[in-house]
Amino acid sequence: MATPSPGHSITYRVAAPASFSASTDLAAVIADHGAALTALDVIESTRSELVVDVSCDTRGPDHAQEIEQALAALDGVDVRKSSDRTFLLHLGGKLESTPTVTLKNRDDLSRAYTPGVARVCQAIAENPEDARRLTIKRNTVAVVTDGSAVLGLGNIGPEASMPVMEGKAVLFKQFADVDAWPVALDTQDTEEIIAVCKAIAPAYGGINLEDISAPRCFEIEARLRDELDIPVFHDDQHGTAIVTLAALTNALKVVEKQLSDVRIVVSGAGAAGHAIVKLLLAAGAHDVVVCGRSGALTSTQEHADPHRAWLAQHTNPRGVTGSLKEAVVGADVFIGVSAPDLLDEADIAAMAEGSIVFAMSNPDPEVDPAAASRHAAVIATGRSDYPNQINNVLAFPGFFRGLLDAHCHDITDEMLRVAAEAIAETIADDELNAGHIIPSVFDPRVATNVAEAVAGVARQEAGSAEGSADTDDAARRNGRTAAPTSAEAAR
Numbered sequence: 001m002a003t004p005s006p007g008h009s010i011t012y013r014v015a016a017p018a019s020f021s022a023s024t025d026l027a028a029v030i031a032d033h034g035a036a037l038t039a040l041d042v043i044e045s046t047r048s049e050l051v052v053d054v055s056c057d058t059r060g061p062d063h064a065q066e067i068e069q070a071l072a073a074l075d076g077v078d079v080r081k082s083s084d085r086t087f088l089l090h091l092g093g094k095l096e097s098t099p100t101v102t103l104k105n106r107d108d109l110s111r112a113y114t115p116g117v118a119r120v121c122q123a124i125a126e127n128p129e130d131a132r133r134l135t136i137k138r139n140t141v142a143v144v145t146d147g148s149a150v151l152g153l154g155n156i157g158p159e160a161s162m163p164v165m166e167g168k169a170v171l172f173k174q175f176a177d178v179d180a181w182p183v184a185l186d187t188q189d190t191e192e193i194i195a196v197c198k199a200i201a202p203a204y205g206g207i208n209l210e211d212i213s214a215p216r217c218f219e220i221e222a223r224l225r226d227e228l229d230i231p232v233f234h235d236d237q238h239g240t241a242i243v244t245l246a247a248l249t250n251a252l253k254v255v256e257k258q259l260s261d262v263r264i265v266v267s268g269a270g271a272a273g274h275a276i277v278k279l280l281l282a283a284g285a286h287d288v289v290v291c292g293r294s295g296a297l298t299s300t301q302e303h304a305d306p307h308r309a310w311l312a313q314h315t316n317p318r319g320v321t322g323s324l325k326e327a328v329v330g331a332d333v334f335i336g337v338s339a340p341d342l343l344d345e346a347d348i349a350a351m352a353e354g355s356i357v358f359a360m361s362n363p364d365p366e367v368d369p370a371a372a373s374r375h376a377a378v379i380a381t382g383r384s385d386y387p388n389q390i391n392n393v394l395a396f397p398g399f400f401r402g403l404l405d406a407h408c409h410d411i412t413d414e415m416l417r418v419a420a421e422a423i424a425e426t427i428a429d430d431e432l433n434a435g436h437i438i439p440s441v442f443d444p445r446v447a448t449n450v451a452e453a454v455a456g457v458a459r460q461e462a463g464s465a466e467g468s469a470d471t472d473d474a475a476r477r478n479g480r481t482a483a484p485t486s487a488e489a490a491r
Contacts, residue, residue, distance in 0.1 A: 003385060004036040004057035009085040010064045011055040013043070017076040018050050026077075029070045030056045035063065055085070094166040095181070132205065132407055141180040141400055142204045143168050144197055146188045149213035149236070152362055158184035161211060168210060168235075176397035176447040178404065180208070190216050194223050201228050205404050208396065209234040214271040218307050231403045231411050237275035239392035242399070242416055243438070244276050244335060244358065245283055246423035247390055250437040251378040253429065255354040257332060263352070264288045265331045267324055267366055268338035269297065269308050276335060277311060279420070282413045288315045289331075291324040332356065340364035345371035360390050378434045387435040394423050394441055398450025405451060406458035414461070415454050422446075422453040 016022045023040055030037045036057040044051035054071070058064040064082070072079045103109050110116050124130045132138045147161035165182030172180035185196055197207055197220075207230065209221055217234055224232040233239075252259060264285055266273050269292040277288055290297045290311045298316050303309040320327055325347050328334055333356045336342070340361050348357060348367060357372045359365035360382040369379050369386050380388035399419050403411070426439040426446050439446050 002059045004034070004059055004063075005385070006057050007086055008058045008060050008064065009038065009055065010058055010067070011039075011053050011083045011085055012068060012071055012079055013081040013083075014052050014054055014071055015078040015080055016050050016052060016074070018046065018048055022050050023052065025074060026052060026054050026071065029074065030054065030067065033063075033067050033070055034059070035067055051080075090163055090166075094163075094170050131202070135203075136179065137203060137205050139177075139179050139404055140204050141172060141178055141206045141208050141404075142183045142197075142200060143172075143180050143208045143210055144183045144185065144193075144212075145210045146185045146193060146212050148188050148211065148216075150211045155188075155213065158186050165210060168208070171393050172397050172400065174397075175393065175441075176401035176451065178397060178400050188213075188216075190219055193220055194227075197224055197232075198227060201230055204230060206231045206233065206400055206408075208400065209236075211236065214274075215305055215307055217271050218274075225410065229409050231400075231408050233396070233399065233403075233411055234271065234275075235392055235396050237271045238279075238411075238416055239395040239399070240272040240337065240360075240390070241275040241279040242395040242420045243390050243392055243423065244360075245279050245417070245420035246394070247358065247380050247388065247438045248280075248333065248335075248356065249420065249424040250427060250432055251333075251356045251380070254432055254434055254437060255356060255377050257354065260284045260286055262287070262332035263330065264333040264335065265324070265327045266290045267334070267336040267342060268292075269311055270337070272337040274307050274311060276337065277315060279413065279416055281314065283417055283420070287317060289318075289320045289327050290315050291327050295323045296320045296327050334358065334366075336360055336366035338366060340366060341368075343367040343372075345374060348372045348375040351376070358390060378437060380437065388437050389441075390438065391441050394439065394446055395419055395450065398422075398447035399454055401447060401451035402454025402456075403458065406455040406462070408455075408458040408462070412457070412461060415457050418453040418457050419450045422449040425449070 014026060016026065027037055027040060038057060039055040041053045042050060043053055058067060068079055068082050071077055101112055103112055120134055124134060143165045145158065145161050145165055147158040148155045150156050150161045150164055162182060162184055165184060169180035169182055172178040183200065185193055187193060201207065207224065209217065209232065212220060221232055221234045252262065264280065264287060266277055266288060269290050273290060277290060280288055296316060297308065297312040298319055298321060299313050301312055303312055324342055328343065328347055329350045330352055332352045334351065335358045337360050341364065343366055348355065354377045355375065356378045357367065357376040358380045359367050359369065359372065362382040365381050369381055372379050380390050382390050423439065423446060426443060426449055427436065
C-alpha cells in the first residue's frame with residue numbers, strides 16, 4: 001500500500017460544534033483512516049461553533065475523498081471546503097519576472113531604456129561576446145521541452161509539461177541562483193526543435209533539454225552542441241548519470257569494492273541508461289552489462305538504433321546472454337532506469353555478497369526496496385520516502401552555475417565526472433554508511449562544490465584549447481603546419 005505523501009496534501013475546512021473534544025475528534029478521524037496529520041488550525045471560533053482547517057498528507061484522490069466523507073459523518077460536522085495543497089501551490093504558476101534595477105526617476109529611465117540603452121546595443125553589436133556581460137545571457141538558461149516524455153506520464157504535450165518546467169526553473173534559482181525559463185514547444189519534429197533552439201540561443205547562456213523522448217533526444221542534443229556556442233545539457237541523460245556515479249562512488253566505499261573490479265548490470269537502454277553507462281566507462285568501470293526488454297545486449301546482435309548499437313559494442317565483455325534475472329546472478333551492482341517490478345527478492349539474493357542495488361524507476365522501482373534490503377548491502381531509489389534518493393537536483397543547478405561562471409561553450413565527459421566526484425565528496429568518509437551515500441538536496445555545499453569543480457575543468461580545458469589555437473596561429477605565421485590531431489592523423 002502507498003504511504004501518505006506531501007504530494008497529496010489536502011486541507012479540509014471544517015465547521016464543528018464548539019467543545020473540548022472537537023479538535024481531537026477531527027484528528028482521530030485522520031489517524032484512523034491512515035493519513036498523516038500535518039496541521040490543525042482554528043480559523044474562527046464562536047460560543048457554539050469552531051471552524052478548523054485540518055491539513056493532512058493522503059495516499060491520493062480516492063483516499064482524500066474517503067477522509068472527507070469520514071469527517072462529514074461526525075455528528076454536527078460540516079466540511080465546507082477541501083483544497084488540494086499541491087494545486088494551490090501551482091495557482092498562477094511558480095515564476096515571475098523581477099527587475100534587478102530600480103527606476104526612481106527620469107534619469108534612471110533614460111539609462112535603462114531609451115536613449116541610453118542604444119549605446120549598450122551598439123557595444124554588443126560591435127562585440128557580440130559582450131552580451132554575456134551586459135544582458136541576462138550571463139545567468140539565464142532555457143529549459144526546453146516538447147512534452148514527449150514527462151516524468152512517468154509519457155507524451156502529454158507542451159501545456160501539460162509546464163508545471164514540471166516551472167519547477168525545474170525554481171530549482172535552478174533556489175539551489176544555484178541561475179535564472180531559468182521554461183520554453184515549451186508545440187512540435188515534436190526534430191528539425192523544428194533544433195531550429196527553434198538555435199533561433200532563441202542568443203538570449204541564453206545555456207540550454208537545458210528536458211523530457212524529450214529517446215531516440216530524438218540524442219540527435220537534438222548532439223546537433224545543438226555542434227551548431228551552438230553555448231552549452232547544451234540533456235538532464236534526463238547527464239544529470240541522472242552524474243548523481244548515479246556519485247552515489248555509486250560512495251556505495252563502493254561502504255562495501256569496500258573498486259569500480260574497476262565490480263560487475264555492473266544496468267536495466268534500461270534508453271536516454272538515462274545510455275548516459276549512465278558512458279559515464280561509468282569513462283570513470284573506470286570495465287564489466288558493464290546492459291539489459292533491454294529482450295535481455296542482455298551483446299556485440300553479436302544487430303541494432304537499428306545507433307545508440308543501442310553503441311552500448312552493445314562497448315559493454316558486456318564476458319558475452320553474458322539471457323534475461324535481466326539471469327544477468328544479475330553474481331553481479332555486484334544493479335542499476336535500474338527502466339520499469340517497475342522487474343526483479344524480486346530472490347533475484348537480489350542471487351547477487352554477489354555486499355551487493356549494491358539502485359532501483360530508480362519512478363514512482364515504482366524495479367524491485368521492492370524493503371525486500372531488496374534483506375539481501376543487498378546498499379540500496380538507493382529515485383524516491384524521497386526511502387534513504388539514498390538519486391535526485392538530479394543534486395547535479396543540474398550547480399553544473400550550470402559552473403558552466404555560466406566559466407563562460408563555457410561546450411560540455412565534456414570530464415566535467416560530468418568531476419561533478420559526480422564533487423557530489424560524492426560532499427559526504428566525508430567518516431559520515432558514510434549504507435543509509436547515507438548521497439547528500440541531501442538541501443545541503444548548501446552541493447551546488448557550490450559542483451559549480452567550482454565544473455568551472456575549474458571548463459577553464460582548464462578552455463586554456464588548453466586557446467594554447468592549441470595559439471600554437472596553430474604561430475605555426476601558420478612561420479609558414480608551416482602544426483602537428484595533426486590524432487583524428488586527422490587517422491584520416
